[in-house]
Amino acid sequence: MRKPSAFEMSRRNLLVGTATSVAMGAASRGAEAQNSAAPPLTTATATAPAMATVSFNVNGEVRALKLDTRTTLLDALREHLHLTGTKKGCDHGQCGACTVMVGGQRINSCLTLAVMHEGDNVTTIEGLGTPDHMHPMQAAFVEHDGFQCGYCTPGQICSAVAVLDEIKAGIPSHVTGDLNVAPELTNAELRERMSGNICRCGAYSNIAEAITEVAGRPA
Amino acid sequence: MKSFTYEKADSPAAAASAAVRTSNAKFIAGGTNLLDLMKLEIETPSHLIDVNGLAFDKIEPTPDGGLRVGALVRNTTLAADARIRRDYGLLSRALLAGASGQLRNKATTAGNLLQRTRCPYFYDTNQPCNKRAPGSGCAAIGGVTRQHAVIGSSDTCIATHPSDMAIAMRVLDATVQTVRPDGTTRDIPIADLHRLPGDTPQIETTLAPGELITSVTLPKPVGGTHIYRKVRDRASYAFALVSVGAIVQRDGTGRVAVGGIAHKPWRVEAAEAELPRGAKAVSTRLLDGAKPTQDNAFKLALVERTLAAVLAEAKG
Numbered sequence: 001m002r003k004p005s006a007f008e009m010s011r012r013n014l015l016v017g018t019a020t021s022v023a024m025g026a027a028s029r030g031a032e033a034q035n036s037a038a039p040p041l042t043t044a045t046a047t048a049p050a051m052a053t054v055s056f057n058v059n060g061e062v063r064a065l066k067l068d069t070r071t072t073l074l075d076a077l078r079e080h081l082h083l084t085g086t087k088k089g090c091d092h093g094q095c096g097a098c099t100v101m102v103g104g105q106r107i108n109s110c111l112t113l114a115v116m117h118e119g120d121n122v123t124t125i126e127g128l129g130t131p132d133h134m135h136p137m138q139a140a141f142v143e144h145d146g147f148q149c150g151y152c153t154p155g156q157i158c159s160a161v162a163v164l165d166e167i168k169a170g171i172p173s174h175v176t177g178d179l180n181v182a183p184e185l186t187n188a189e190l191r192e193r194m195s196g197n198i199c200r201c202g203a204y205s206n207i208a209e210a211i212t213e214v215a216g217r218p219a
Numbered sequence: 220m221k222s223f224t225y226e227k228a229d230s231p232a233a234a235a236s237a238a239v240r241t242s243n244a245k246f247i248a249g250g251t252n253l254l255d256l257m258k259l260e261i262e263t264p265s266h267l268i269d270v271n272g273l274a275f276d277k278i279e280p281t282p283d284g285g286l287r288v289g290a291l292v293r294n295t296t297l298a299a300d301a302r303i304r305r306d307y308g309l310l311s312r313a314l315l316a317g318a319s320g321q322l323r324n325k326a327t328t329a330g331n332l333l334q335r336t337r338c339p340y341f342y343d344t345n346q347p348c349n350k351r352a353p354g355s356g357c358a359a360i361g362g363v364t365r366q367h368a369v370i371g372s373s374d375t376c377i378a379t380h381p382s383d384m385a386i387a388m389r390v391l392d393a394t395v396q397t398v399r400p401d402g403t404t405r406d407i408p409i410a411d412l413h414r415l416p417g418d419t420p421q422i423e424t425t426l427a428p429g430e431l432i433t434s435v436t437l438p439k440p441v442g443g444t445h446i447y448r449k450v451r452d453r454a455s456y457a458f459a460l461v462s463v464g465a466i467v468q469r470d471g472t473g474r475v476a477v478g479g480i481a482h483k484p485w486r487v488e489a490a491e492a493e494l495p496r497g498a499k500a501v502s503t504r505l506l507d508g509a510k511p512t513q514d515n516a517f518k519l520a521l522v523e524r525t526l527a528a529v530l531a532e533a534k535g
Contacts, residue, residue: 049222050222050223050224050225052225068222069222069223069224069225069267070220070222070223072254091258092255092258093251093255093319093321093322096319096321099321105295105324106320106321106324107321107324107325108251108321108322108325111250111251111254111255111322111325112250112251112254112325113225113247113250113254113267115225115269116247116250116269116271159320159321162320163320166295166320169299170299171295171298171299172298172299172304172311172315173315173320174312174315174316174455176315179304179305179308179311179312180304180305191455192454192455193320194320195319195320195454195455195456196318196319196320196321196322196456197319
């Protein structure tokens with residue numbers, strides 16, 4: 001019999017991990033309700049998690065939250081603001097599914113605490129476009145089949161939008177030939193710059209074509 | 220993740236003193252390594268001091284022609300700075316060889332220096348690890364050691380330091396500025412920041428408890444050809460098996476440090492004196508006393524070959 005591959009194993013772990021984290025999200029909301037009278041920054045104990053308040057702008061709307069200090073920006077977006085477009089993949093900054101833009105820069109929302117983003121401007125996939133008014137990058141991903149299962153797609157699209165801005169801003173990459181010349185948007189540049197976004201379905205070629213089209217150059 | 224309280228620091232001295240006043244406190248800046256480890260309960264601080272509000276986010280010229288890089292300057296910002304690209308290309312190259320675009324946007328200069336090893340036994344809390352649980356033993360020794368150190372290791376720890384940036388900083392002879400909880404400041408040469416594991420692999424740097432890095436200073440540029448060559452299992456977004464950072468002058472002299480082989484950036488000044496005689500002469504001196512395992516003995520040949528490629532590239 002064929003042995004399960006590493007991919008299959010990690011897929012299984014991914015699903016288990018996602019289910020667990022949703023359950024924990026619900027538990028922490030319950031704990032929050034029980035401790036609603038407690039002042040912010042109480043001493044942390046097993047029964048009473050430390051709480052803090054934070055306010056930031058998500059997709060043009062100011063959102064104020066009272067959160068367990070442990071809440072990542074990713075969990076704040078998904079579990080508290082119910083913006084579930086941003087996906088939880090590995091939850092350790094390795095897969096890029098959770099990519100959002102903060103202050104116009106792409107980051108892994110799983111590796112940052114929500115309370116560290118007071119006053120920040122956060123853009124998620126929901127803020128880029130809607131089904132009726134898609135962002136050009138969203139439309140290009142549809143046009144070029146830049147996905148199969150779609151789970152990594154919101155992160156891919158947020159990352160891709162930011163990559164084009166990074167190239168425009170002259171930020172070099174590992175494959176840039178001359179550090180003192182503005183980088184060009186080549187296929188090698190795109191692939192290097194998108195390496196923090198893993199696609200298990202392997203839609204990379206189509207993703208690269210979609211980004212290239214938006215950048216206004218032939219693939 | 221263990222529960223923790225959280226505060227934003229409003230001055231460097233206040234941050235440093237809060238770190239010793241509160242038990243089991245940690246500074247947090249980019250958070251890309253710390254939060255990863257907190258999720259796994261390898262790091263379990265009960266209090267976080269957010270230093271992102273401190274004014275350490277600038278790259279400024281120094282009176283003697285160098286650059287002072289604020290501790291909070293993000294890896295992307297540092298790699299893309301025009302002065303760094305022109306005069307310290309090695310540093311840009313090393314930064315861009317590390318992590319992903321998303322992580323480099325968050326990760327800071329000081330945090331990069333202080334990141335923890337990626338030894339899989341350090342990460343696996345079911346395994347003994349003298350770095351994670353002092354005195355528990357080392358599961359890496361006798362385990363799968365392809366990624367591990369070949370030199371400077373001890374019989375308690377064979378982990379490597381994972382930073383690419385630190386290799387460039389070591390070649391550039393950077394100095395690290397800090398503030399201590401009593402408000403005093405000091406300069407630490409980069410060579411003295413990271414420790415070898417010895418009997419205390421859990422103590423990775425010479426920083427005192429609560430001591431906060433405020434900046435990293437680069438001496439004035441030394442010219443030469445700057446090259447950072449990283450050999451890894453994937454073409455992008457992977458830690459080094461071996462990396463070589465070098466500055467090579469026209470006369471064949473230069474400086475070289477190697478990553479992926481030790482608990483700190485590995486630079487041996489006596490080995491650099493051999494640079495005009497080629498890669499074999501340098502790597503023989505550089506790796507004198509190496510104790511590889513069966514799994515990672517290939518790194519000795521890989522250092523020499525990577526250095527040979529670097530020297531060939533420098534000749535043009």
